[in-house]
Amino acid sequence: METERFIGIDLAWAHGGTRARPNETGVAAVDRSGVVLECGWTRGLEETMSWLARTAADGSALAFVDAPLVVDNPAGQRPCEREVGQRYGRWKVSANSTNQSSPRLAGVLLREGLEESGWVYDDGRGGPPTGGTVMSECYPYTTLVGAHELGYDQERPTYKRRPARVPTAQWRAVRAAECDRLIARMAGLATADPPLLLASHPVSRRLLDEPSPQQAADYKHREDLIDALLCAWTAALWSRHGPARCQVLGADSPAPPGRAPTIIAPARPEQRRGGE
Structure with a gap:
């Protein structure tokens, strides 16, 4: 049975105490034709897992x-994470360090909770799954610079972190404009293989219809949804093209099959090991 639904989760990494309101998690689901079936936001692991249970009900x-x-280190x-910098550093993409002492491990808790409900973690070393409810790890920045369809041939878009060349007073306006350019490029995925049809759902369509806000909280709200949609499209790309378009970072892990800590990342030829 072929996978019918591709889900993206831009997870809030922190899972603070009972007094802390969880940060938003962006969530999105698309089908094989690129139609956005569901998208929006959740708060906290329980709400995110409930959303996943409903969305993957088939x-x-x-x-x-x-x-x-x-996280086994x-x-x-x-x-x-080290390989992200090695393969994508030329495009100004790197990854934060994570280990068992890290304070923000909501992803590990999400995986454990989903496994208890029947989901399977897959490290990608055996190629794309062909059915079932499966989860893998990705990193949207590698999608932005690793998928040629998005056109970031030289470096990542500056829709998150302020470059040193941009004065602080100008940053919010510059960031919003860069985000709008990113959304325009994502709209071009409507004709990609696989496609992503942002206009097919009222929530994702607002990305096209409304300019990116400059206020910090509103901007982060939009950014979380963008990253969730990028994750969903990356899942579809992996399912459709496998190792021909993506690489598995961390594939040399000695962990048992299916259990390695990996990141599945779209890759141009020059971003692969030994690439020029």
């Missing part, structure tokens, strides 16, 4: 999560 879904799902940086 039993055939591949979820790509932007958060560390398997006591200290330092996971090899897959």
